[in-house]
Amino acid sequence: MTASDGTIVSLENVAKHFGAVRALDGVDLRVDPGMCLGLVGHNGAGKSTLMNALAGILAPDRGVMKVHGHDLTDRYSVAVAGQNGIRCVFQELSLCPNLTVAENARIFHPSLTGWGWKRRAGDMIAGKLDEIFPGHGIQPDDIVGDLSIGKRQMVEIARAFTVTDASLHLVILDEPTSSLDAVTSKQLLDFVRVEVDQGLSCILISHMLGEVLDYCDRIVVMKDGLVVAARAGAEFNRDTLVAAMGNVVEMEEIEEHEAREWQRGKTPVAVEAKTDTGNDWAPFIAHKGEIVGLAGLAAHGQTRMLLKIYEAAMRGRKTATVSGPVALVAGDRQTDGIFHLWSISRNIGIRSLRGMVRRGLIDPVAEAAMGREWQDRIKIKTPDMNDNILSLSGGNQQKALFARALASDAEIILMDDPMRGVDVGTKLEVYDLIRDEAEKGRTFLWYTTEMDELYNCDHTYVFRDGAIVADLTRKELSEEKVLQSSFKESA
Amino acid sequence: MTLIKQLSAKAWIWSFIGMVLVWLVTAIYTGGKGSADVITAALSFATFTVIVGIGQMFVITTGPGNVDLSIPSTISLSGAVAMKIMGGSDAMLIVGFLASLGCGLAVGMFNYMLIRVLRIPPIIATLSSSFLILSTAIAYGRGLKIKPPPLLADFTTAQVSGVPVLAVVIILFAVVMSVVLNRTLYGRAVLAIGQNMRAAWLAGINVERIRFMTYVLSAVLAAICGFLLSGFSGGASLNMGQEYLLASIAVVVIGGTSVAGGKANIPGIWGAAMFMFLLVTMLNTFGASAGIRLIMTGLIIVAVITIAGGDEPQR
Numbered sequence: 001m002t003a004s005d006g007t008i009v010s011l012e013n014v015a016k017h018f019g020a021v022r023a024l025d026g027v028d029l030r031v032d033p034g035m036c037l038g039l040v041g042h043n044g045a046g047k048s049t050l051m052n053a054l055a056g057i058l059a060p061d062r063g064v065m066k067v068h069g070h071d072l073t074d075r076y077s078v079a080v081a082g083q084n085g086i087r088c089v090f091q092e093l094s095l096c097p098n099l100t101v102a103e104n105a106r107i108f109h110p111s112l113t114g115w116g117w118k119r120r121a122g123d124m125i126a127g128k129l130d131e132i133f134p135g136h137g138i139q140p141d142d143i144v145g146d147l148s149i150g151k152r153q154m155v156e157i158a159r160a161f162t163v164t165d166a167s168l169h170l171v172i173l174d175e176p177t178s179s180l181d182a183v184t185s186k187q188l189l190d191f192v193r194v195e196v197d198q199g200l201s202c203i204l205i206s207h208m209l210g211e212v213l214d215y216c217d218r219i220v221v222m223k224d225g226l227v228v229a230a231r232a233g234a235e236f237n238r239d240t241l242v243a244a245m246g247n248v249v250e251m252e253e254i255e256e257h258e259a260r261e262w263q264r265g266k267t268p269v270a271v272e273a274k275t276d277t278g279n280d281w282a283p284f285i286a287h288k289g290e291i292v293g294l295a296g297l298a299a300h301g302q303t304r305m306l307l308k309i310y311e312a313a314m315r316g317r318k319t320a321t322v323s324g325p326v327a328l329v330a331g332d333r334q335t336d337g338i339f340h341l342w343s344i345s346r347n348i349g350i351r352s353l354r355g356m357v358r359r360g361l362i363d364p365v366a367e368a369a370m371g372r373e374w375q376d377r378i379k380i381k382t383p384d385m386n387d388n389i390l391s392l393s394g395g396n397q398q399k400a401l402f403a404r405a406l407a408s409d410a411e412i413i414l415m416d417d418p419m420r421g422v423d424v425g426t427k428l429e430v431y432d433l434i435r436d437e438a439e440k441g442r443t444f445l446w447y448t449t450e451m452d453e454l455y456n457c458d459h460t461y462v463f464r465d466g467a468i469v470a471d472l473t474r475k476e477l478s479e480e481k482v483l484q485s486s487f488k489e490s491a
Numbered sequence: 492m493t494l495i496k497q498l499s500a501k502a503w504i505w506s507f508i509g510m511v512l513v514w515l516v517t518a519i520y521t522g523g524k525g526s527a528d529v530i531t532a533a534l535s536f537a538t539f540t541v542i543v544g545i546g547q548m549f550v551i552t553t554g555p556g557n558v559d560l561s562i563p564s565t566i567s568l569s570g571a572v573a574m575k576i577m578g579g580s581d582a583m584l585i586v587g588f589l590a591s592l593g594c595g596l597a598v599g600m601f602n603y604m605l606i607r608v609l610r611i612p613p614i615i616a617t618l619s620s621s622f623l624i625l626s627t628a629i630a631y632g633r634g635l636k637i638k639p640p641p642l643l644a645d646f647t648t649a650q651v652s653g654v655p656v657l658a659v660v661i662i663l664f665a666v667v668m669s670v671v672l673n674r675t676l677y678g679r680a681v682l683a684i685g686q687n688m689r690a691a692w693l694a695g696i697n698v699e700r701i702r703f704m705t706y707v708l709s710a711v712l713a714a715i716c717g718f719l720l721s722g723f724s725g726g727a728s729l730n731m732g733q734e735y736l737l738a739s740i741a742v743v744v745i746g747g748t749s750v751a752g753g754k755a756n757i758p759g760i761w762g763a764a765m766f767m768f769l770l771v772t773m774l775n776t777f778g779a780s781a782g783i784r785l786i787m788t789g790l791i792i793v794a795v796i797t798i799a800g801g802d803e804p805q806r
Contacts, residue, residue: 310693314692314695314697327695328693328694330690330693335687335689335690336689336690336693337690337693338687338690339682339683339686339687339690339691339753340686340687341682341686341753341754342682342686350679350683350694350695350696351694351695353676353679354676357676360675361670361674361675362674362675362676362679364674404694408695
């Protein structure tokens with residue numbers, strides 16, 4: 001392979017091991033100019049490790065890495081990747097939370113110096129945000145830490161596409177849409193398509209197979225640290241893609257499960273609350289054993305509603321009526337979920353310690369047993385539950401947070417867009433788990449930015465600008481209705 | 492698990508290694524003369540540092556920004572109040588001890604109130620409350636020349652074949668607190684809050700109650716230290732807590748507790764407290780002047796923390 005054939009990056013037989021875990025076990029990958037490459041696979045298949053290698057963050061144990069035809073295996077780093085026009089948008093956001101949007105944009109562009117750099121950086125990032133996400137509502141002088149996770153993701157994405165002096169050849173998007181709602185996801189993917197048609201290359205990692213099938217020229221499927229299939233996008237359909245990922249769960253199952261006969265109001269009310277806006281179309285009500293969806297565009301008051309209910313339950317406040325103990329499954333796992341110094345077992349057990357106390361002391365045997373039980377039930381991919389939580393891939397960390405809530409004594413489970421970074425197979429298993437637990441009388445309040453997930457709910461409330469604007473039964477639910485309500489006034 | 496175990500073991504082992512090294516150097520320099528006595532003295536004096544160090548450790552472990560600077564003035568106040576109430580009489584021993592505990596309880600609640608209700612950062616809150624506490628102690632100051640009850644003086648200075656009785660009691664206390672840290676709901680909650688306060692709250696932990704308990708614990712331990720220390724040194728004085736400001740923080744950090752929060756260990760506090768005392772003794776034996784002694788102490792502490800602190804969490 002020579003410099004003249006235009007290949008941006010090629011990897012040959014790249015491997016990376018973490019102790020006994022073979023994250024990458026000899027992977028070949030090639031990215032040509034003007035190509036949108038989709039990368040799919042289960043949690044822990046090695047996708048993120050591969051991207052970290054491409055971005056220069058992890059040095060592979062073996063293999064050859066060529067950029068623009070030059071062998072850079074031994075001196076590849078984040079800086080070298082940047083010089084060669086390779087950028088990465090990470091699943092774990094890499095913005096500095098204490099800086100403004102403009103200051104974060106500047107970090108990528110050392111050439112922005114002298115008087116007024118902040119204004120120029122602000123103009124640059126605002127321009128790119130306008131281009132990708134029209135109507136985003138982000139100001140360049142907003143502090144990143146104050147933005148919702150969806151908006152942080154938008155800033156991170158827009159920043160990756162900004163250009164000053166170094167030219168841009170390849171942008172790696174690691175699950176960019178998992179924190180975005182349907183509208184912004186589409187804006188991003190359409191933008192990517194336009195850029196790719198103009199010669200830029202993208203790698204899109206996603207668990208949303210529809211996106212990959214619709215937008216990618218070529219699809220690479222990974223499993224257990226290996227590439228198991230790599231074909232043109234048009235040669236795959238949903239079923240063959242799922243089959244290639246090695247998923248035994250049939251996709252029809254989603255439809256099969258769809259209709260659970262649910263009679264609203266046959267069981268007592270578990271949660272009753274109103275938003276603080278006073279503009280609610282209807283009060284928020286969940287009955288015992290019900291799965292209630294919170295829909296709408298990202299960050300329109302859904303999380304605030306969940307936190308209000310959580311606070312009412314924890315502090316015994318009267319701001320909402322809650323009938324029993326609650327547990328929360330965080331979606332923003334770095335901020336709201338994991339304890340980074342602890343093992344997986346400890347992270348799962350923390351919500352249930354009260355029940356493990358024997359003679360005043362926590363019983364370590366009971367804690368380990370709970371960890372093992374949930375490793376089996378929710379299939380956490382790790383050789384040892386006593387390993388640190390950060391040794392898990394993002395999706396598996398999310399599973400541990402699910403286990404934490406489901407293992408607890410909570411009768412009401414609040415879910416704050418909890419499926420970020422979780423693969424298709426696991427999602428289906430967790431859906432089943434949720435449905436089983438609901439049958440047993442647990443109540444689920446489920447905020448989600450994915451339309452498909454709402455079909456698991458018995459009842460859905462749509463939020464806009466902090467208020468409830470629609471109240472849909474399972475039969476009334478449709479994507480059009482949700483979108484229509486989400487936009488009523490602005491459209 | 493083995494890795495985590497090794498790392499946490501590494502965190503506290505350094506203070507013991509330092510302790511043994513410093514002791515050996517001193518022993519070699521003096522030709523072994525009085526080496527046993529040095530250990531006895533180190534145990535006696537380290538005991539008081541360990542008492543306040545344990546309280547400080549729990550506070551520091553609840554996360555960045557949490558520290559209790561009111562320890563020295565609480566020691567002074569508690570000592571003064573107890574001495575005056577007891578008036579040198581054994582009969583009043585229990586009452587004096589309860590008064591000490593009361594001082595600690597009041598200080599802890601006051602500190603927490605400043606932090607929680609007025610939302611003052613802990614470092615400022617405890618610093619300003621320390622001025623108030625010290626003024627109270629001065630206003631109360633006439634108790635300062637009172638001798639401790641003989642029973643208290645005897646207990647705090649008692650030795651059995653060179654081993655101070657009080658040190659043994661506090662070693663047992665350290666073991667109990669170690670169990671509290673690692674095996675109780677309270678300890679687990681402290682460790683969780685120190686890593687991520689918001690996640691801890693969302694995982695069902697009553698964060699504010701735990702923080703309250705932690706600040707009260709630290710103040711109560713400081714008060715107990717003041718009570719015992721005035722018995723040990725023949726009466727209370729206003730500046731008797733002074734050296735415990737930096738010492739309480741230093742032993743926590745040298746002992747391997749993470750200043751970033753969420754990771755703590757108690758054995759290291761004992762090692763570090765012994766190490767600090769032996770270090771000063773060693774420099775004294777060398778005949779170093781006060782200036783050199785302070786410089787060396789500072790440098791050696793920095794060195795120990797650099798070596799022992801090499802396992803910062805990945806984040």
